[in-house]
Every structure is written in C-alpha cells, then in structure tokens.
C-alpha cells in the first residue's frame with residue numbers, strides 16, 4: 001500500500017484557500033505568477049527587470065498591451081500574504097541600476113504585487129470602468145519542487161533510492177565519506193542527537209559536493225538540505241537516509257526510529273505546506289534555466305539538467321495519476337521554460353540556445369502532457385549586460401559582444417578591474433542540439449562540442465534623461481515573456 005498522500009484536512013484547506021482566492025478575484029482580478037529555477041538560474045534578476053520595465057515603460061514592442069498604449073498605470077502594491085517575505089525589489093534594483101552589481105543570492109520564498117491598469121481592447125468592455133489586473137509574483141527555489149516524489153515514498157524507499165544513486169557514476173566518490181559513516185554506525189542503538197547531526201552533516205556535504213562538482217549540476221532531494229530557508233538546524237532537517245535497512249520494524253527509541261520519524265516530519269511540516277499554501281495557488285509559471293552553464297560544463301551536465309528539469313516539470317502535470325492531484329486543485333494553465341543570460345551570446349546563437357533548451361525539456365513536456373498553447377520555450381536575457389559589434393580579424397568579420405567584465409574576471413590571461421570594457425568572441429552553439437544528448441558510449445572522441453567563452457559582465461550602465469529619470473533596464477525578449485505569461489489577461 002502506498003502511504004496516504006494527503007489527508008482530508010489538506011484538501012479542505014486547499015478548497016478553502018481557493019475559495020478565498022476566487023472571492024478576492026471578483027473584486028480585484030489577480031493572477032499568481034510563480035517564478036522558479038535552480039539556484040543561480042536568474043530568478044531575482046528576472047523579477048527585478050520585469051517589474052522595472054513595466055514600471056518605467058521599457059522597450060516592450062512584443063507586449064501588445066504596452067505597444068498599443070492601453071496600459072494607463074502600473075504600480076507596486078501591498079502583497080496579499082502577510083506571512084510571506086516581500087520580494088525586496090527596491091534593494092535589488094538599487095544594486096543593479098545604481099551600483100551596477102548583481103543582487104545577492106536569495107534563499108527562500110518571497111512575493112511582490114504589481115498592479116496594472118489598462119483600457120480593454122474590445123469596445124464592449126471599454127464601456128465599463130478601466131480594467132485592473134494584479135500580478136502576484138512568487139519567487140521560490142526550484143530545489144523545493146524536487147521534493148514532490150518524496151510524498152510518495154516511505155523512509156525505506158527514500159533510503160534505498162538515495163543510496164543506490166550515491167553508488168553510481170561520479171557520485172560514488174563524492175558519497176564515500178557519508179557511506180563510510182553509515183556503515184560505521186549502529187542504527188539500532190538508542191537515538192543520539194549528536195550521531196543524527198553527524199549523519200545529517202555528512203549527507204548534506206555529499207549533496208553539496210554533487211551540486212558544486214564541475215562535471216554535473218545535479219540536485220537531489222531533499223530540496224531543503226541545500227536550500228533550508230528559515231528551517232536550518234531544525235529537527236525536520238536533521239536526518240539522513242540509512243543504508244541497508246533490514247525488513248523488520250525499527251526498534252523503539254532507536255536511531256533508526258528517530259530518522260524515520262524526522263523524515264516523515266520533513267514531509268509533513270516542510271514539503272506539504274509548501275505545495276498546499278504556495279504551489280497550489282499559482283496560475284502561471286516561468287521556469288528559468290541556465291542552459292548555457294550546463295553547455296559550458298559538457299554533456300554530462302546537460303543530461304543531469306535534463307533530469308532535474310523533468311522532475312521540476314512533473315510538478316505541473318495535472319493528471320489523476322499525479323501525487324499532486326489531491327494537493328493541487330487549481331491548474332497552472334501556462335508554463336514558460338526560459339533559458340536565461342542569452343546576452344552572453346551573439347544574437348545569431350539565440351535561436352540555437354532556444355533549440356537546445358527545447359530539446360532539454362522535450363521529453364518532460366511530452367510526459368506531463370501539456371499541449372501546445374500551455375507551454376513554451378524561449379531564450380532570454382532579463383538584463384542585457386552586453387552590446388553586439390563586429391571586429392575584423394585576419395580578413396574575417398567576427399561577431400563579438402562588448403561589456404564590462406566584473407572586477408577580477410580574467411579574459412585571455414588579462415585581469416579586469418570592473419571599469420574597462422572589452423570585446424569577446426563568445427563562440428557559436430551547434431545547430432543540432434543532438435550532440436549534447438548522446439550517451440557517453442555513442443559519442444565519438446572528436447565530437448565538435450562548442451568552446452564557449454562565458455565572461456561574467458557587470459550589469460549595464462543605464463542612462464538617465466536630462467531630468468534625472470532612469471531609463472528602463474535593457475533586456476532580450478522580456479516582452480515576449482510578458483505577452484505569454486499575462487498578455488491575454490489584459491485583453
């Protein structure tokens with residue numbers, strides 16, 4: 001028997017939440033937009049630039065309501081949820097625009113409400129009062145979505161799956177300390193907090209090493225072990241899977257019983273509330289992906305990213321076979337997968353970046369059964385830190401990108417000071433994405449994988465007009481993103 005996934009109270013709570021949301025929606029039409037992605041994918045920068053461009057009338061030719069001049073006002077408003085930290089838009093924008101540094105890494109969920117007033121496109125609706133749409137933007141770590149499969153696993157299944165994975169491929173060497181420790185302890189001995197902590201630390205170190213390893217990007221559950229939010233050090237996070245669990249029941253008061261109980265607590269107090277209180281209320285979703293970084297690290301990393309994204313996207317499946325179906329009543333009807341940081345490439349490669357990203361999520365999209373209109377893939381840059389140019393070398397025109405490398409960044413053995421600009425030839429992406437997805441055996445030794453030069457540039461200098469008004473943040477295809485995610489709701 002699979003463990004029961006949700007209780008009646010979960011369902012009742014969601015039904016009530018959704019009812020409250022719907023009631024509020026009648027008075028003030030709202031959509032909840034989820035912004036996620038694995039750590040460093042570009043969530044904070046994306047939200048900051050999106051909001052800045054809407055507030056400052058950015059260049060958004062493909063965002064129809066803006067192009068046709070129907071948007072009459074945009075403003076930030078107080079968010080509806082008192083218990084969720086606010087997305088600190090002003091701080092992030094100050095960093096980006098004034099100090100020209102990238103905003104700090106964020107570690108937990110946050111929320112921001114943006115309200116747009118507009119004139120309706122249809123004559124009939126225009127007779128009524130002007131339209132108003134609030135967009136509640138919810139920023140949360142993609143790692144948290146990787147926990148969904150845990151809801152269907154008991155401690156034994158979780159332990160077995162985790163230790164099996166830990167013995168395969170690159171992971172084996174990274175896991176050795178943790179596995180050695182597992183072998184050395186007696187799981188049937190009386191529970192001891194210090195041993196529990198030791199195990200949890202060794203296990204977390206292993207997860208961290210997987211993530212930091214150059215050869216892979218893999219992120220494994222439990223998601224909060226790397227993204228603890230405000231739960232760091234709590235018992236619900238102080239456990240680890242055990243290796244070689246016997247089929248008998250855990251002796252009362254044993255370390256094993258303690259680990260089992262904490263694993264269940266993790267699901268009850270960490271995983272479920274997130275899906276119930278936040279995920280279940282989303283209407284639209286963007287998943288940001290750092291495809292370029294994976295390409296740069298090689299095919300193993302690309303395939304690892306493919307796996308992680310399949311797990312992330314599985315959460316958006318609405319079918320009845322899904323573990324979520326009883327937790328999530330409201331359906332996310334549009335999902336956008338966006339490859340970020342396209343400004344690291346010349347525009348000739350943007351479509352190729354998009355093609356590789358599409359290939360990356362193809363199988364997952366097929367499995368979740370989202371149809372054409374509900375899902376799209378784009379290559380974007382939330383903030384365009386470079387401009388394009390051509391330089392002539394050895395009689396050839398080379399397409400280059402020009403920007404200010406960050407302080408300490410090295411380009412061709414030259415160290416930059418954060419002030420000087422430089423031109424970089426970033427390299428080309430292959431036309432055919434297949435090369436990245438061949439298994440190691442199928443790959444020939446002299447495979448033509450791209451040699452990319454990814455330089456970390458500072459955010460761009462943003463001009464001010466004579467009367468001191470800051471212009472909007474330059475971007476690539478952010479207008480298309482807006483059109484897809486909420487353009488239809490401003491019709």
Ligand SMILES: Nc1nc2c(ncn2[C@@H]2O[C@H](COP(=O)(O)OP(=O)(O)OP(=O)(O)O)[C@@H](O)[C@H]2O)c(=O)[nH]1
Pocket residue numbers: 037038039040041042043044045046102103104105106107141340341342343344380381382383384385456457
């Ligand atoms: N050139 C360029 N760099 C970007 C862009 N977006 C993000 N970056 C880079 O990627 C880094 C991470 O971006 P964040 O927005 O902080 O990513 P995040 O997903 O919020 O990361 P965490 O909060 O750590 O999970 C930034 O510090 C930038 O260096 C972009 O549009 N263009």
Ligand SMILES: [Mg+2]
Pocket residue numbers: 043044045104105106107
């Ligand atoms: Mg962030």
